[in-house]
Amino acid sequence: MTVLVVTNDFPPRQGGIETFVRSLCDELPDDLVVLTARMPGDAQYDAGLSFPVERDRTTMLLPTPRVTRYAVQVMRRYGADRVVFGAAAPLGLMGPALRKAGARRIVALTHGHETWWAGTPGARQALRRIGDAADTMTTVSSWCAEQIAPALSTAAAERMRRLTPGVDTSRFFPDCGGEQVRKGLGLEGVPLVACVSRLVARKGQDTLIRAWPQVLAAVPHAVLLIVGGGPDRDRLERLAADVGVARSVHFTGAMPWEEIPPYVDAADVFAMPCRTRRFGLEPEALGIVTLEASATGKPVVVGDSGGAGDTVRHGETGYLVDPYNPVATAVRLVELLTDPDKARAMGAAGRAWVSEEWTWSRSGAVLRALLDIR
Incomplete structure (x- = not known):
């Protein structure tokens, strides 16, 4: 089995979500591929990784027909049958197409901005579609779960699970500099x-x-x-x-x-x-x-x-x-x-x-x- 991670949040860009997604990649099997956007310094960064990274020609992935077709191509090229969306909204809108292409399991991560989607007409309906297309939508905190769940179908809300970031205690420890x-x-x-x-x-x-x-x-x-x-x-x-x-x-x-x-x-x-x-x-x-x-x-x-x-x-x-x-x-x-x-x-x-x-x-x-x- 191979896992395809589709995300806009990936190094060398720095940030909390980037750290979250990158660290989770280290917890997945070696047969992993990441689809993400272009950003300064990406070639040098990718060269040091143990897994392949496919960079779209754009600086931000959006669930357009072209990007969706590209995701399907990457999925088939690497034989991926598991998909992780690094941020559920909006990339999770590609879920039905990837499911049709052979994805057996789809997990859509949420981080906080999806709470805005949950409270905004139009975006709320899109978030509902994302939840229905995924096997699981995750949340980083109990508060986020409370905000997002009402926007989802009953079945999708029941499938929600909490997935929090971790802390690298080998980097953060008393007297570390x-x-x-x-x-x-x-x-x-x-x-x-x-x-x-x-x-x-x-x-x-x-x-x-x-x-x-x-x-x-x-x-x-x-x-x-x-x-x-x-x-x-x-x-x-x-x-x-x-x-x-x-x-x-x-x-x-x-x-x-x-x-x-x-x-x-x-x-x-x-x-x-x-x-x-x-x-x-x-x-x-x-x-x-x-x-x-x-x-x-x-x-x-x-x-x-x-x-x-x-x-x-x-x-x-x-x-x-x-x-x-x-x-x-x-x-x-x-x-x-x-x-x-x-x-x-x-x-x-x-x-x-x-x-x-x-x-x-x-x-x-x-x-x-x-x-x-x-």
Whole structure:
């Protein structure tokens, strides 16, 4: 049996979904083929893989008749009889054609944007067709499942299964390079809160900046380390200046994926007060970086948005906070910065939880079962 993975979300492009899909590929049998789009640096990246990658001529796969025919050709060329859609919407609309071409099992992964489809007329009907064409539609969090299920037929909703991303605990672990990062940034011995994420409004870095004067009142030498790039950087830098904390907020800019673990490890506390925007259409589906922070032994402070609550055991591995309330966020940050014993205990509990329940091997076993791979 051969598995065909059809996805727009694949390296060398970086992102949470790209990491999710790529890591699941490592959990599948070697007779695997990926169909994806063209992107800068793809030839060099693909050359280092143990499985073939077919790149369409476009920079984004859409379920057009031409792309569907190409997917069928790739499927037949490699003798694939299992199909995974890296993101259910919209590529899962190719499901009936691939089924007709010989797909015995079809699994369509969802990540969060499908919740928007579920609540939007027209797109909702398309999502229903995707669910009916797949043997299983997966969800990354209980919240996502609750949002998507009403848009599906009863039979498709009953076939839904939870498939979460895992955490590579061999990359994210206590003392994986944080001291070197602190030394390089001149932050040795400084109380440090880190937010590692793309700089977009949904991630809530501005809530941290608005909370920072209150944090500094209790912990005068504390530094907020904002790791990542994105379109919101200029606005965030202006905000830091406006509230008078620019000297205590450090922006690293975009960082390569392989260099991220030491920046998480550098923190005393990880914080990402993510929030739901656009009248509920733009939530946080899960937030794997929060679990990566727990894997490094850090207490976490996370915004109550969408499925983000699944990534923290409130009061045990960290805290869930109102992402629109800087004062409440500051209270939790100050609590953890001024009580290192509690912070260490929460970090240790998070590490144990992630190591036991959020592994790629566990996620891979779920996917193989859904594909009926023994």
